[in-house]
Amino acid sequence: MLTETIELTAFAPGTRHSLQVQRFGTPGARPKVYIQGALHADEVPAIVVTQALSRHLKTLEAQGAILGEVVLVPYANPIGLAQHTLGHHQGRFDLRDGGNFNRGYAELAAKVVEPLRPQLTQDVARNTVLVRQALVHAVDQLTAANTTQELKNTLLRLAIDADIVLDLHCDTDAVLHLYAMTPQSADAEALGAALGVQALLLAIEAGDSPFDEACARPWYQLQQWLPQFPIPMACFGATVELRGETDTSHALAAQDVQGLCAYLAMRGVLALPQPTGSAPAPWPVALCEPTPLAGSEPITAPHAGVVIFHRQPGQRVKAGDLIADLLNADTGELTPLHCQSDGLLYARCGQRWASAGKRLAKIAGTSLARTGKLLSP
Template sequence: MAQDISFNVRNNNGDPVQVSAWRFEGASGGPKVHLQAGVHADEIAGMLVLHRLMQRLAVAEAAGQLKGTVTVVPQANPLGIGQFRQGRILGRFHDATGHNFNRGFDQSAAMEQPSTNVQAWQKQLVHLAAPADVVLDLHTDDEALPYIYVHRSFWPRGRELAAAMKMDVAIIWDDGGDGSFEETIIAPWLREGTTQGRMAATLELRGQGDVNDRFAEQDADGLYAWLCRYGVIDEAMPAAEWPVEVKDMAQMETILAPQPGVLIFEKNLGDVVEQGQRFARILRRPGDPSSEVVLVAEQTGRMVTRYRDRLIPQGAVVAKFTGSQESRNWSGGLLDPN
């Protein structure tokens, strides 16, 4: 039976709120795995995936098939999950401080006495995950194809994970600098040269509206099969076959909204758009045809993400595309700077 290892943090009122976590114990000496979802509290899909996966892990544990330890945190962020304004969850940023919940983990983890509730929560989450050999952080985008975000040190060995999860795209990164959870966890591995036999990745499970039993079952099955292949569960699983488009992060094209207005997409997720071809338009003042701006692709590539709402503010990310060469807008850092 899984051990309850939940812990409490303080919300803005100083009241304790719980981070629910469970540990499935198998044979000693096997791989240590940390799985979590909902660091950005409005990214719900991974919560249901881990909920389903835990049921399978419980069966494997009871049957004596676990060869390692699996820690599962299916809803990692109780600070963000309670933030609602006008009926909508504000889960990416801490409402009181504006802190992006997935930024600054490195600074928080290094603090002897964190000064904010967010920093205290981040420090405890890093402490929980730090002993693991495998760390998978489940996220979702606005509207998106499923894709994996992984440091170059774990590629091409991460291809089997991407295939098991039926990820359409793998984005390979080298330098971050913003203290995301994944970056903070792997920093000592990179510094000490101990990445061999380890794995860390961020799994983007489609879009925020893609929360249903069919996708959750598919993704839970993929994670379970990969854990078997990795040697965490003693069960034979065939290697997955799935075409994964691999791109350096510098080759990704991010298109920002040049003006606010009604957003009309003319291309769908997964479509290949030729360089200079229109894919969307933004109507700033309905009734005024001259206020419409047409958006075109910077280079030929596949549409990986789209803005979910159809009224967009200026400067928001309209879409992201794969490319075949480095983007002229690339300036380093991570895919989403905010």
């Protein structure tokens, strides 16, 4: 393992932030995998998993079992790790301006399409190399006016030429689920089966350019804009939600590392040792079918009140089921909140006091067709 420390520019005197980057395997080998944890810095189960993964990758590297290259950033947001207000960790939003650390990544396809147009041919392998080179060059040209923007550019530079990009997060109170792009449903289903996810949410565009889409979506856009040239979807990106904020057990981390490594072995990144004379284990059976992110139903509070849930994450619901009551603090009246969709309740909020409009729960369904920005703020 090679460890690199990247110092971010100090935009104020006396401050310092740095990233730790761990590299396994042979630099430049394919497939290249990029994995990062806790971009939303208060989603700390991801750090438990990345550190457990680091230990396991060291063992595999000593055994010569890493065939490609793995770039691991155990904690992707040193800025957010340091943000505390009145005793509460604030790791999702930048306290400087309220910006979400997992939104607003540079959209690179528009920057590279015209330079690529005269270079591309009918050779798909050559086109893949050219696109990767163009994307790397485009990231290198990005500028930053503050530390958060520099962090985003740095993370994108580490990942933009990878074959696989996995961004490890968690929700507040949730079962294991993941987000990916619809054109990459086969890869997403394989990863989901390996990890045992209970909800798999797909979209062409989730909105606001989250990190995984900033890496994978340029390939889809270039396919659409340059249909005369063979351009593969050469980067698979996914956001993996590692259950809820309090799910920080060693047993769960070991389970997640096993699933991640099984998927990477299937993709040819790792050569996992097999007991002598034993047949390879069968691929895990998927626990869910993919559903459109546009069909994910948010249960929101129509007014302020105390939330009283009737359903747990992981429970299947039918349209019309009672999900929660909202208790009016003035009158004591209850407002029942019902779902419109059949599906799986895969996440819910942690706080039990809700302001008007607060998203209380999310259901993976198929009957809705939301448009616009599909992710939580």
